[in-house]
Amino acid sequence: MEYKYKLVQLQYDKEKIEVLIARQRRSAGQVFPNQLEQEFWQQYLERARHNINQYFWSGVLVYFILTMLVIPGDYWIIQPQHFWHDFIRCLLGLLNGGLCLLTLFFFAHYKILRRYFAYAAMALVFWAILSMTWLTMTVYTEALKYQAMMIICIIYIMGYVLTGVKPFHMLLTGLMAAVMTMVMLFTFYIPIDVMVMARVLIGSVVMGFLMSKMLCTRERMIFLVMQQAKLGEKINRINSEELLHLSQHDALTKVSNRRNFDEMLNSYYEQARHDERPLSLLFIDVDFFKLFNDFYGHQKGDEVISSVAKSIKDAIRHMDFVARYGGEEFVVLLPETDAHGAYAVASNIFRAIERLSIPHEKSSVSDIITISLGFTVYKGELEISKDDLISRADQALYRAKKLGRNQIYYQTAQVSDILQGLE
Template sequence: MEYKYHLAKLQYDKEKVEELIAQQSSSIGRVFPQKMEHEFWQKNLERARKHIERNLWSGVLVYFLFVVVMVPTDYWIVDPNYFKHDFSQCLLGLLNGAMSLLGLYFFSTQKKLKPYFKIASMVVFFWTIVSMSWLTFTVQTEDLKHQALVIICVIYILAYILTGIRPLHMLAIGVLAAICSVVILVLSIEINILLLARVLIGASFLGFVISHMIFARERMIYLYTARAKISEQIHRIHNTELLHLSQHDELTQISNRRTFDEMLHNFYTQSRADESPLAVLFIDVDHFKNYNDFYGHQKGDDVISAIALNIKNAIRHMDFVARYGGEEFVVLLPETDAHGAYAVASNIYKAIDRLEIPHEKSLVSNRITISLGITVYRGEEMSQDDLLSIADQALYRAKQLGRNQIYYQSIRSVTLTS
């Protein structure tokens, strides 16, 4: 069955995910198959983009508080001899940071720009490092240069964490930005190259290590989530199959006696409420015990399955069929009067006759035949059990009259007789 194939595939997928969980627990780094690896980073990238999109005003507030703290403190620590130059550089640095974040926000929110979010993030990261390095290290005040070291480290770490880009890619951009910054600063001012390189490249590797640890944890969460989703799908399939088994006959795959009882109650109640007719058909395979004894139970099962399928194909989509007993079936026909019920019964009778299944031990024909009993409920004061009893009497009467026929039993005639 299709559900069994689907279930087996899900079980296989779950085992593979559990293997990945075991591997990830014992090693840090890429252990995913290529397709899953790509999907993992795509989801991280999308999550980062959505975080930037949703947290605009929180980011604005944080940056505003940062500016409120930085501007007065920079004002007081700037050397008076270089006040105009150094303080202007500080303000330009704050403005540059704001513009960089704003550019990142636009690429995370604008529909046409969203596909380029990853590239934009790397470009903004590169630009921010180079521009901020130049703006902060070209000041004359020594205290501001010391402050610049901290700012550069913070930019590196935040860039690694916030963008959702693979740490290795960010490391490449970070190192490249560090080299460019060192070259530009060496050509512009006198500066300790070793100190600058150590700070920039060291900050880049620090961000790489931190983000690598964070994403290792994200990998585990991703795997646990994947396993949970697969387990949920397996559980849903099991529940669906159990529900199907509880409602359907295993051999014929049509509804069973239990489901019929529920549907009869629904149709019976609806018929009384709407004052509409409800036809009940009982169907029995003639001399089926003789068939089983002569041809074997396997052939008998094949006959029951074929008859069930043909009954189902002969009725409307709004009608209901169930296997009532061993070789007995019952059909409910809502909003159907006696003429309509007889027409449906005739269609079923002809469908079974067209099967031309040989039956040497039948006493009425040389092939499989059926007997049908019909009654129609029109809101009379009677219970559901009484209604079924009258339909069963109609079937019994069809058998008494020689089987291989349709018999209609009026409820009114039964009530008048009683």
């Protein structure tokens, strides 16, 4: 029943994701419940951190090449009378950009700093816009001022696209940076074309915001499809596990079936032979069960089988294995257990069945349900096969029945050989 509850819950969650996918296709706005929204942004931010961390050295190479291209260009276009003033500011601008990128990498790479990555990204974008505007707009060469406009646009767009910060938060950061930039320019009487500068700042903010929203919309859809795939995989895995469980377990008793016993015996047998450790095998049969079925009915008989199986399972150790061998017969494997240990476990099982106190009027050995139990021990002998081991345990059960039922019988290899000789 537990697996059915999980299956229903997962199916319900999958249906909700499918509804969200349909809504996301119609609208680019937020359509996630709070918990899913937080998970999306956490994953989105984590991906941004991962990308910065993974591609940092490629970025360093690109930035170095860009620097090598920019410096000669600035060298030739700077007016001779203002060369050192303007050239130093260009170098400081390149150095400042490199330090900003390096700081962003530190917050993406080092575990102790990762929790502050989003705040660091917004602070760095704010600082980069303010500082780069100051360094580039205070030059005297007019051509460099136009270049500064392009640099500001790039900073805005990189801030939106690369950092993984929510577009609205980056929008607020960009607007604050734009306002502070204009205030700084007016405060220090830096000559600018106000209309052009305002268009650059506001246009960069809006363009970056729109680009970021489009990217987020695409990422949202990918996120939802991945969630849907994960839920589908979980549903398939639960169904597969349940089918495997049903193929290996008896439907009535919920313990393992004959097929699973054969597989486990092979594994335990090989392990015992390899390690030269004992393996005990118990065969259990409910006494006069056919008479019980005929007298009380098959429904009561099924209840007895279920109760006996549960009692056996509760009486053995967690490392032991129990299976329904067929009809009213059960088999138990006791790894690393010698004859003394096996007899102790068998006694526990015997007493557990007695404590059930299930009436059985047609039994000739007791007025309640009883069992006959036979067991043998494999000690790693090379000449004894798995079939021989089963045969010995079956003979032990047969002897327990022949001696009057309602008892435990231990069969050694020597006794088994004698009995086979007599037959």
